[in-house]
Amino acid sequence: MKGIRMQGGIPLQGKVRIQGSKNAALPILAATLLTNEVSYIQNCPRIADVHRFVHLLRELGCLVHWQEKGIRVQPGENEELPCERAEARRMQGEAITGMRSSLCLLGALLGRCGYVTMEHPGGCVIGERPIDLHIRALQQMGVEFREEEGLLSAQVKDGKMHGAEITLEFPSVGATENILLAAVKADGDTRILGAAREPEVTALCEFLTACGAQIEGIGGSELLVHGDRPLHSTRYTVPSDRIVAGTYLFACIGCGGSVLLTEAPWEQMEAVTFVAEKMGAQCITSEEGLFVQCSKRPQAIPYLRTGPYPGFPTDLQSVAMAVLTKAEGCSCIEENIFENRFRIAEPLKGMGAEIVLKDGRHAVITGVEHLRGSRMEACELRGGAALVLAGLAAEGESFVTGQHFIERGYENICRDLRELGARIISV
Template identity: 45%
Template sequence: MSTYIVEGGRPLEGAVRVHGAKNSVLPILAACLLAPGECVIHNCPELSDVTASLDILRHLGCRAWRQDGECVVVDASAPTGWDVPDALMREMRSSVIFLGAILGRMGQAKLCAPGGCELGPRPIDLHLAAIRALGGTITESEGGLRCAGALRGADIVLSLPSVGATENAMLAAVCAQGTTTITNAAREPEIVDLQQFLCTLGARVRGAGSSVITVEGGHALHGGEYTVMGDRIVAATYLAAAAAAGGEVEVSGVDYRHLSTVTAVLNEAGCTVQSDGTRVSLRSGGMLRGVRPIRTAPYPGFPTDAQAPLMAALVRGEGCTVFVENMFESRYRHVDELARMGADIRVEGRVAVVYGVPRLHGARVRAADLRGGAALVVAALAADGISRIEGLHHIDRGYQSLERDLRALGAQIVRS
């Protein structure tokens, strides 16, 4: 089992470019199933979740391969399958995003329960409600779902602005006859990225980035070429690492506006942050101060995926910071591991109170989920001594060669 060995206490210096966004590329790969022909996807990171998506596409009868490093080609000219077996579904939680695409293209779909990080209940009720609104019939049995039916345009009102349900509704609606309106849609930048890709394929979708998305379904689609947006959560992680360890770094390849809530917190904590187009630079002395309460919320609020890395940066310093996790019930699984390194954090329900400490020490810790694993790396970079971080399969789901990028910034981190 792979382990990160991190020697902390060294400031970070230099520049790094983030890879394509995991949360964009997964629905974009699912969308490739809708278009007869080849889709060429640039800035597609080498992540285990991406590998799982490509395996699903191949199982469905598509041809899919990687070429020239960060470029992936998917040929969905003649898909033959409409089911995703249990083994593939369990590889990643977001595998449910294939539901709308398979049903739209093949007229039926069969999926098992999805896998991925254990972050508490993430019911797919909103996904299923959207499919039903479009005319799909759903039968649940033996831990799986069977969907069928000719889809037609409809008015879909989401009770919550769920990212996954918004994406599934968009994918299915592209193949539905007539116009679909999705109200209370998620507004995340990754939704905008999916809309732009669908339009590249010939779909007619508008409104992404607002709370109402309109899809004119039933139009003929074709292959296309597209470049995925940069990963704002990876960028937030690198900025948190520099804030925690000290030093000066520049992160590029990401829209600075997508990071505004994160950079505002880092500014308040005592860092100097400057933004320019697709670049964000940060300078830190390494000792941060507590900030006003951080409450995770749907975009444009503070992203839940950045909560753990920012918490790890704020455990070393002065003052107190309160975190309120509004998105997932079990997103403080990194807290006990941070405590092994000397952090002082009290958790009650969805609230975590971080009391800054003057120093952290190296320890053997284990990642329990993707962003919690990144948080342990952030803390290890700021700690005195050597830390050993296990459970890297979680980190590999969302970070391409995390150790390589951090070494480029001067970190002492190796994978063994």
């Protein structure tokens, strides 16, 4: 069976370059549909979710080519499937149902075509992840929705979306991105109150403004989009992936050692490095990246809360839990984004970890001195990476199946960790 085999108990030493951001690249690829000209997306990660998204763009009639430094996207040039007919196509299949980020095609296709039919998007099984915020926001902009036979259909009333003042009751990244994608093509101004502040939202705004859109308040919780500006060709470099950088940072804490994460976006990682230093790591930033050193057993974190940016990211909660199983003392984690993100607790307990789940939101971890190697199954992306980290921190050999989940967000986690001295291979 395909999986990842690793030998634990080896301190990490070395440096590794951090790949481009998955969560920034996918909505930017969707945004390329909003212009008729060529877009060059550099530093785009070669991961499974990006390959799925490229497949979707090609189905919509785009010419998409991988180049040495990224992706070239030309909408509407495939004569067999012109993008102007995209509204007549049903967005179905594994590329939609297996990837949550396919939902950002909703705003992009409404902006380009005026209507779209698609299956409900999927992704990792880590909670209900409703899309009601997306739907209510787009309804305010003049979009009608209907659902039948598992398909979601959306159509713009009166032929054109209009600007609106939209208040998000929760700073949803996906909803903010869908509103932005629709708003740049809508008539008039759209104001988003309570917008997500994640760096990936900022990256989308930067790409859209590079194409000619006018967006005010970038990086803040209130965004103002001046709609219906002509969009043109641009070249944009995707920022490095803060979640991948955080994963390798926690790997160093769990295994001990010293690593240099080149091109790590440390400016976006203040909450992460704060927690790392509380656990006993030394974090030093420079123009080259982020240097991490940990020479002793990690210290427990009395209370770790996940939250929207600039809080501690939910995507790193699982890897933090994996490392805290070996920390000195008792830690408590409060998960505030997804209600079912403690799925790795059972396999970790199988390695000797002491974890008590109070409910779907709280976990108490009493650190143990040693974990034992085990055979484990990854069931979702970030939890899979966490199991790899647990295996590296354990004594003996571990084997993690479900590698395809991990490949959704990591270009080559085995190669990267080997560059840091880990004994790990894909088999």
